[in-house]
Amino acid sequence: MGALVVSSIFSGHCASSKKFETTATPVDKITLGVVVSLTGSFAGIGNDELRGAKVAEQQINAIGGVLGRPIELRIVDDASSGSIAASKLDELIGQGVVGVLGGTSNEAAIAMDPLVQADEVVVFSASATTTSVASRVGSKPFFRASPSDAQQGKGLAKLGFFGPNEVPPFCRSLSIVVADDAYGQTVVNELSAKWRSRGSALADTITMSSKLEAPTAYSDYANRIVQGMVGKDAPCQVVIGSVEVGSRYMIAFRDAATQKGLDLTKVQTLASDSLRQDSFVTRSLASPSNPRKESAAEGTFLFAASPDATNFERFRVLYQAHFPEIPSFTAAAAYDAIVLMALAIEQAQTASDPVALRTAILELTSIGDLKTFEDIKGLFATVRRGERLAYLGASQQLLFRPDGSASPDYAVYQIVNGAFVPKRVYKAGEVE
Structure with missing residues (x-):
């Protein structure tokens, strides 16, 4: 199965969702990839990640998108398979996508890592917990939000x-x-x-x-x-x-x-x-x-x-404005992944350079004024003014180690x- 635009696959796997409005034509959009498990053993986690990502997409587009253009999530199902995840990631790279939310499972993350290390893409996993990615000295970070x-x-x-x-x-x-x-x-x-x-x-x-x-x-x-x-x-x-x-x-x-x-x-x-x-x-x-x-x-x-109890409760309210399910930590982390990649594109002023995108993500999660995910408009305004910020997400304050792992x-x-x-x-x- 090739990459599918969000309207087709999302309606099939998340029938309980409310409709999201879009106004832009496809040629105007900046594309971020989503390679998660929508079927198979990890489908429960993968579908929750997708819902969290969709909330972020809607919020970003509601304030005008990134670089003046709306974002679009291009979603593929890895069927809880590492080999399929790597194949689908390679397809997305071939389509010019350099920022991706995924792999849901450890097997998927491990299979995707060689493409990260080749500087072809930036990948942010909300749920993978493996320490077998970005494991060598000098490795490129494979961003992960969940505990190892x-x-x-x-x-x-x-x-x-x-x-x-x-x-x-x-x-x-x-x-x-x-x-x-x-x-x-x-x-x-x-x-x-x-x-x-x-x-x-x-x-x-x-x-x-x-x-x-x-x-x-x-x-x-x-x-x-x-x-x-x-x-x-x-x-x-x-x-x-x-x-x-x-x-x-x-x-x-x-x-x-x-x-x-x-x-x-x-x-x-x-x-x-x-x-x-x-x-x-x-x-x-x-x-x-x-x-x-x-x-x-x-x-x-x-x-x-x-997650921080106060921030997660605020995210729950935001999430349940669109979906009846109770969000998980990984839904919040998926939301953070999309927001951070969008902010990084805005800061780097490019949606086609994975090295610049990775550098911007690290800067947005290190030193600067602490800014919460709730003020999405303020986050982008701060970046556009050229000011430093430290992103306080729905899942946690993401502080990445050199290998891309976090410390929740x-x-x-x-x-x-x-x-x-x-x-x-x-x-x-x-x-x-």
Whole structure:
């Protein structure tokens, strides 16, 4: 599938959205690319990223666009595949696009990185967490807003040991259920190392396929974990994977625990940042042993990026003026990506030079007067006056390391009555 203009693909994947008005002719537009997962294992994240990007597009065009021209998002679906993501990115580059929001998954980001390192494009991912991009000395930055796999592994180990109230030991026995993709394996490696460094052994580690499996496979995984928990004091499990895989496992786990008489009030489930989505709650509902229709994810603790509460609430209001869904951190980060790339084009006075665009993004997120995303008109006015600013985004104040990774704050959330309730916030430096 080639690149599609926004009007065709967006209406197909986000039918709940309200219409956005456009007034310019296609020849006048500045194009930014969007290569995200609209189908496949990471579709939940990818579609939320797309919605966040669309809000930014509408806001920018409402104040006159960039360099006096409206922007247009050229959107392609990578189908949750790294190879497709790289191919679609190459197509966009061939069409003259030099600023792109994408890859949704780690595999996509890793596959796209060679084109970034070749100075052919600037890529900003709202959700990829890999440290395997821009990894060599002197590499070009691959911009990422979400916490790295390594930080998530450290955070989950900290949560498992101390719990949300910092009272150790929270988990006396820890099992891990992890998907066999680049994201899951890196998180679990860091988690395992940190857990063992405290003198604790892992009870069990089960590796699931990152692709959907037969229901019996999840039942087998769950029965093995439950069997290992029986008779243990303060048993915990960590679930790492996509919403599609994680929700199916949680349904099977609840059923297995009920059948074996395991008291779920004495068992804790911890989960990774990838499951900090409303769809994880809703897709974990269909459990035969759950007559009250309570989600099998209820009570789960998650370690995830924590946006500034005030700014994120303002973004939620802005987002829900267009979409009924509750936005995620990655929706806010996707919004920030589009705004920053548009500001960078305005500052660099070009939409065709990836080196100038990258330099401008780094300048807009470093030294200058702190300017919030809310005043979109003021942001562009500041840049047009030639003044320095430091962008305070909907997701966070983006402060990039040389490799393009950011340092967000983190929070421990618990799913309570189907909602993600924050229990504790950590600054980035506290998660070690």
